Amino acid sequence: MDYSTPDRSAAAAHTPDASHDVAQDAKRSATSTRINLAEPPPVTSAEWDHLRFRVVALENLLIALMSDGSSPRLDRMREMARHVAPRRGCTEHPVSQFAAAQIVHLVERARHVKNHPLT
Template identity: 45%
Template sequence: MPDTKKVTRERAQLLFKALSRWDNEGGAGPGHPGLAPTEAQPDVPPLANAELVQLQTRVIALENLVIALLADASDWQIELAREGAAYIRPRLGRTPHSLTINAADQMDHMVKRSAIFRFNGKP
């Protein structure tokens, strides 16, 4: 039987590495391993209204799916979600960015919304 503390620690380290790649609201910037440094970005046409509506629908579905998954999450997974939100908040000396501030707020809000559906008796 594997040591659960070791597995938890390894999972936390993997999560930290994954989150650290997305520090700048995208992660796939010029230094991304999938892009050559001199490779030009392809021209991307603007999204049509129907595509924006589809994207909005998918985001709503994903939010609700995350809330459902968080409702059955362990206490350490809930704490990990909160730490993820805190991690993307602006640090001292850094310029605050409204998108990441709002994203962190949304993450916290999803954790709080999931508490309504948690079955362990603790919000």
């Protein structure tokens, strides 16, 4: 996915002169704004860092909640990794494999917290 800034040269190339109708210029400006708003905005490094911090915090909260659950519930959560991983005959996708591994990792961290309370 491309997070670079959208090309606004087409919108900037238009220079209004006295012969143009103001209503047409406003309509054209609104149309170009809608087109530009449809593209994702650029993401700064500070925003990526903030997102990473929030994901780590959410993972830790999830592990705390999962550690309060029963062992059969943790087993069921671990089984969810099989549903994320590709089925037989399907092409394995690295993102699916990584997601399945993350589920297993979270469940194992929750088991560790369950067996070794933080108190």
